[in-house]
Amino acid sequence: MSKRDYYEVLGVARNAGDEELKKAYRRAAMKHHPDRNPGDKAAEAAFKECKEAYEVLSDGGKRRLYDQHGHAAFEHGMGGGNAGPGFHDVGDIFGDIFGNIFGGGGGRQAPRRGADVGYVMELDLEEAVAGIEKRIEIPTLAECAPCKGSGSADGKVDTCATCHGRGQVRMQRGPFAMQAACPHCGGSGKTIANPCQQCDGAGRVEEDKTLSVKIPAGVDNGDRIRLAGEGEAGPAGTPAGDLYVEVRVRPHAIFQRDGDDLHCEVPIRISQAALGDTVRVPTLGGEVELRIPAETQSGKVFRLRDRGVKSVRSRAPGDLYCKVAVETPVNLTAEQRTLLEQFEASFSGEDARRHSPKSATFLDGVKGFWDRMVS
Structure with a gap:
């Protein structure tokens, strides 16, 4: 397993x-x-x-x-x-290092494997949230079919006579003895008398491989999916590497994602903010109604529970946060301008401060600032 x-x-x-x-x-x-x-x-x-x-x-x-x-x-x-x-452990580390330098350790060599391959997959937010299966094409080294990865045209592979199959030779440099890759077999420990013409004895050929990749629902930027054995083919008799698919989610026109939560901005008119209203807002599952209370200020954030993204791990949904942006009306008709002028004229003197909480706080702060500067 x-x-x-x-x-x-x-x-x-x-x-x-x-x-x-x-x-x-x-x-x-x-x-x-x-x-x-x-x-x-x-x-x-x-x-x-x-x-x-x-x-x-x-x-x-x-x-x-x-x-x-x-x-x-x-x-x-x-x-x-x-x-x-x-x-x-510490003993193994020093044994490997000094064994290779001074010729000890019997020339132990870890089996090689094919290189891992990375692939960046770009997704729309909707695809990342819902999950999707996509076919991708990657350039890679694959096992040579004619020789089945052996590198030999007739299937015969001999033990290297120089290193006796160890893949390493002992080299003397003055008073020092060192282990190095065998120059005759390149460290493989094997030699091929009749190399495969398709791969020139390498056992691997370059080709474009097409794969179907299942992206689970809820993935986010930077998440990686590992496909074991789908990387480059290894040298003859060794396992292939792995393929790592990294997810990149494209920017969305409406939503910004933060973990499992989503954020969006909801524009409303000044009359809706002052009097209150019910507006329709988008979610990944379709539009829903959002009640705007009377006297709502610009920048107010409303939370819609369980309207975010279902986690790829726990499957628990996040929330949707809607930030209200009160818009200044434009392209006014003459009648609308007159009505706004009458509305503005209704605010007079100190009474106006009761209707503008942020403005009143700001003015008090400015007055305190100048009083401190003068004193």
Whole structure:
């Protein structure tokens, strides 16, 4: 059974900070802790899974390796087996370094694999929110079909006579002995007497690969989807790399996204703001009614619960925040201008301050400022 993505296990985005990781781990560990779920094997397995995920993502070096190679970073000999998920202990590190320099360690070499491939997919907000399946075409190195990736026209691959299959040779430089890639086989440990004409013995050919990628509902900018084994084909007998599809969401004409919440601006007339009204506002699920109370000021924000984006992880919906913008009327008719002039004339002297709370506060602040300047 393949391992789940560590970010998915903790329910965080790939750009989550240390504090967010810590909080997510505490929540998950508390939920699945064996003491709270006695005898529950599924909870015990989930607890171990979130612990392993946090051990990797909370360590800067391990996290960089995981982001680059996924779970493969800790498999296929890329790390030791006794120091957590796929990492050497101190003794292993010094053994590898000095073993390679002075010829020790028996020339251990981690199996190679194909390179990972990155692809940026641009989506409209609606596509990111609802989820979509898209076909993409990527240039990559694929396994050569005629030789089935062996690089040999007749299928025969011999052990390199120079390095005896180790892929490395010992080189003497004065008093120093060093390990280096075998110049005869290029470090593969194998030689081919009859190379495949299609790939010239490389076992891989350049081609454009078409894939169908399922984008889950609720993804956001920077989210990455890993397709295991869909990267470049590895050298003969080694696994392929992975494909990482990074999501980029295009700017939207109406909504701005903040996590699982959406924000939009709702323009209303001055009469609607003063007298109150009910207006229709857009949401991702269609228009809904928003009640504007009387005496609403420009900049007032109204919250519509559960009208945002459903999280790609928890599936809990965010909210929609509507910010009111009171518009100044333009292109007035003569009658409208006369009515506005009469309206303005109705405000006189100190009585006008009762009807303009922000203006009154501003004027009081200006008066206090000048009084302090004079004194």
